[in-house]
Amino acid sequence: MGGDGKKHKWKISFHRSSSKSKLEQKTPPKEFICPISKSLMSDPVVVSSGQTFERVTVEVCRKLNFTPILEDGSRPDFSTVIPNLAIKTTILNWCDKSHTEYPRLPDYASVESLVRELMAPQVEQKIRVSEEELLKGVADNLPVIFSHAATEFGTRVNHFNSGSSEESVIIGESPGTPLPFTSRPKCFSSSSSSSIEIRDIEIQSPGGPISEEEELLAKLKSNEVFEQEEGVISLRSITRSREEARVSLCTPRLLSALFSLIPSRYAVVQVNAVASLVNLSLEKRNKVKIVRAGFVPLIIDALKGGSSETQEHAAGALFSLALDDGNKMAIGVLGALQPLMHALRSDSERTRLDSALALYHLTLLQSNRAKLVKLGVIPTLLSMVKWKTGDMASRVLLILCNLAVSVEGRTAMLDADAVGCLLGLLRENEFDSESTRENCVAALYALSHRSLRFKWLAKEARAVEVLKDIEESGTERAKEKARSLLLMMRAVGEEEEGSGCDRASESGGLTRNQYRVGGWSNVNPTSF
Structure with a gap:
């Protein structure tokens, strides 16, 4: 029963x-x-x-x-x-x-x-x-007898100056705000001044005027290299100066024509094709469309093997496309992370800064954070922070903040002595800007989350005296993070009994499982 x-x-x-x-x-x-x-x-x-x-x-x-x-x-x-x-x-x-x-x-x-x-x-x-x-x-191609040459070439007009482009815009950051809110890469400018001389291209049609898109397509699809040059230079000019054209010209036909020109071995064609793509990507509605059209592998190849100016625009294109959440995973999966890391050491400042911002936005996604950690980039990024020059150190610190959100990133940074490195930089206080100093404190704050190992490492590196100095003389954002870290440091003594076990297992699987349960892998990095 x-x-x-x-x-x-x-x-x-x-x-x-x-x-x-x-x-x-x-x-x-x-x-x-x-x-x-x-x-x-x-x-x-x-x-x-x-x-x-x-x-x-x-x-x-x-x-x-x-x-x-x-x-x-x-x-x-x-x-x-x-x-x-x-x-x-x-x-x-x-x-x-x-x-x-x-x-x-x-x-x-x-x-x-x-x-x-x-x-x-x-x-x-x-x-x-x-x-x-x-x-x-059959109807149109009737026999034609030419008594002389059908075409005659005159002196070519030089439409392109190989000097450095002046198409740049200062990253728009609010005073005291370390996070990049800009939506345009350094290689773009709405300014009318440019090192490129552009001639208006007109195509006469027996049937009357034709559309702007048709004019550009006729040039871009031409078998003559000089006409391709005229086409991409004109497209670059139009999409730089006219916002509405970025939407109206971002069509499947024009993207297909541009797709075939980005791998061109002619420098003028390739540079202006990639620059045109950057301009088109500035419109939010175009970003996913460009990625789905298959441009990312071509942009990565241009970043790895193009000329210096091509690399500048390629880095800018990846940064602009990475701003859309729908593109972040695809860009990471298609292999952009390692070339962007390599571009951080480029001789061009524009390439370095746009690559850093591209990596920042890509590392807002957990899968990209995991890929970067597996590539072993933590020591390289920490060495770049030590340069302490210009905006580069500030942007690299933002990438480290994002990586520290994930368990694997936090463990790798602690293993690489990130605590001692960051505290050493704050102690020397030789940063070029307050925003860089703020980001350094934010990186320490990200490392401290639910990490007893961090507390002991910070204690050994005499973090209290550094944090007290920041609490007194730093910006409001830096003071807030410093106060939180000091409160955590004061609690170290209360946890001494359980510290030995936690320190031994911090970099192992048990700690990772504990963090996943706590949900820290899903913290939004932009909150730092």
Whole structure:
């Protein structure tokens, strides 16, 4: 009888759970759905153009040599496929919370059938267009006899001055505010002055005036290099001086034409193509569109192997695109972090500063923080802070603040003696600006969160006397952080009994689990 009662209990519990599951089941977010199969992704992958798809659908599209047109009008690039572990984990967590079954791998044959259905309308359209073009070509291409040369080249106008560009804007920071609120890279300027001489390009059409986009496309798609130069120089000028043009010209056709010119071996073409991309990226609505069009790998290549001026604009483009939250993961996955770290040592100040700001915004995302820590960048960043020159040290400190939010970043910084390094710099008090000093205190504050090991390291480095000095003479922001650190330091003696165990396990797995439970990995770094 007791056994029957037990079975009856389990039966009731089971039915309640099933009912609750049906009631609480929710529609999955759009980013969890494969754009092709329209189903919840089981094995999501990121492709070269930055979008995420179900792996099977990408394999089928590659097999059938089919590139679909997405909802935003762009076409994805399936040349590279990288597992998107971050979104996969997020999908599984959502399934747990919404009481939804985990997605299953789609059937290959079903996906192939679906893709062939999508291919049919585009194949039919191509056939119709080809027939129309063929008939038109027969009518238009009548025999023509030339009695002299059809074209005659005169002296070329020099449209480009290879000197350093004056397109720069001072980073707009509020007084006493160390965080970068600017939305424009150093390589951009709305100023009318420029080292580039630009001639207005006019194309006469027998049928009357043609649109600005058509004029530019005619130049950008030309097989003549000098016409490509004129096209990208004109596009750069237009998108620098006219904000409305950045929206109207950021079309799939123009982006496609610009896409083919960024890898150009002609310096004038490449420099102005990347600069034009920076200008287009300044509009918020264009940022995701540019990444989805597949420009990030090209920008990374330009940053690694382009001329000095090309690298300046490439760093500026990555910074501008990284401002959009929807782009941060794609830029990190596509391999921008290591080249940006290398660019921090560039001879060009613009490249260094824009690369630092790009890394700052990218490290607002946990997956990018983890990637940077694995690259072993902490010692390099700490050595850069020791330079204490210009705005560079301030920006590097902001990156360290973001890295210190994550458990792995905090552990790596403590292992690299970041506490002694930062306190030493504050003790010397040789920073060029108060904002850099504030960021140094903010980095210490980030390191202190739930870390008994930090408390002992700070005590050994005589942090109290340094913090008291800041509490008396620092800015309001620095004083606030210094007071919090001093309160924490006063509590060190009360925790001596448990300190030995905590210090021994600080860099191990137990401490990491403890931090995850505490939720510190999700703290917003911009609060420092």
